[in-house]
Amino acid sequence: MNAPWIHQNFIEAIKNIKAKKSITGGTKVNESDGFTGALPYYFLVSKNDKEVKKIIRTVANSNINEVYGLARLKIINLASQGAQNPVKKFVKMNEKNRYFKDVIINIKKIYRLKKQNHISLVRKLGKACSDPGNFLSATHSIISSNNYKSSIIKTIKAGGCNASRCNYIGAYFAALKGFKNIPSRWIKKTIPAKNILKFI
Numbered sequence: 001m002n003a004p005w006i007h008q009n010f011i012e013a014i015k016n017i018k019a020k021k022s023i024t025g026g027t028k029v030n031e032s033d034g035f036t037g038a039l040p041y042y043f044l045v046s047k048n049d050k051e052v053k054k055i056i057r058t059v060a061n062s063n064i065n066e067v068y069g070l071a072r073l074k075i076i077n078l079a080s081q082g083a084q085n086p087v088k089k090f091v092k093m094n095e096k097n098r099y100f101k102d103v104i105i106n107i108k109k110i111y112r113l114k115k116q117n118h119i120s121l122v123r124k125l126g127k128a129c130s131d132p133g134n135f136l137s138a139t140h141s142i143i144s145s146n147n148y149k150s151s152i153i154k155t156i157k158a159g160g161c162n163a164s165r166c167n168y169i170g171a172y173f174a175a176l177k178g179f180k181n182i183p184s185r186w187i188k189k190t191i192p193a194k195n196i197l198k199f200i
Contacts, residue, residue: 009033009060025061031129034060035069042073068131071103079176118154127160138165148173148181
């Protein structure tokens with residue numbers, strides 16, 4: 001499939017699959033595609049870190065992709081378990097975990113910037129799909145919003161690769177507050193909404 005919008009990780013992954021490489025993920029960029037690919041696996045198949053890391057690297061093969069992708073998944077999991085403040089709980093649980101050292105430092109930085117205007121902050125952190133900026137911008141939207149709708153709207157308004165940030169934000173708020181937190185008007189405007197709702 002030829003298209004200018006295909007992410008670099010997918011272009012590389014397809015090339016690596018054709019070359020029969022054991023780890024197929026792209027290495028040229030730190031886009032958040034590995035997280036997106038691993039999200040259904042994590043919640044429908046296995047939460048085993050070793051397996052999930054392999055899934056992330058199937059699409060995006062770098063340490064940054066792996067660490068930030070796994071952090072997102074663990075924060076969403078805490079939300080699904082009913083944690084009072086999943087992001088803060090993740091920090092508390094992993095404060096001494098060297099694997100997540102950079103993630104923890106960056107989340108603390110975002111908490112210090114919590115009251116800053118989201119759109120202005122995203123311009124500073126980076127609007128692209130690459131981590132850590134993508135993770136930081138999305139996390140700022142999460143901690144400075146009360147619900148799915150307000151977080152998604154401010155993320156869209158901030159521009160850039162808001163679709164990748166919304167993947168994380170949407171999964172987070174749906175896990176935290178349930179699918180009823182998603183505006184029903186939005187659901188009705190999507191073509192396959194009726195089919196999706198049959199499974200919820």
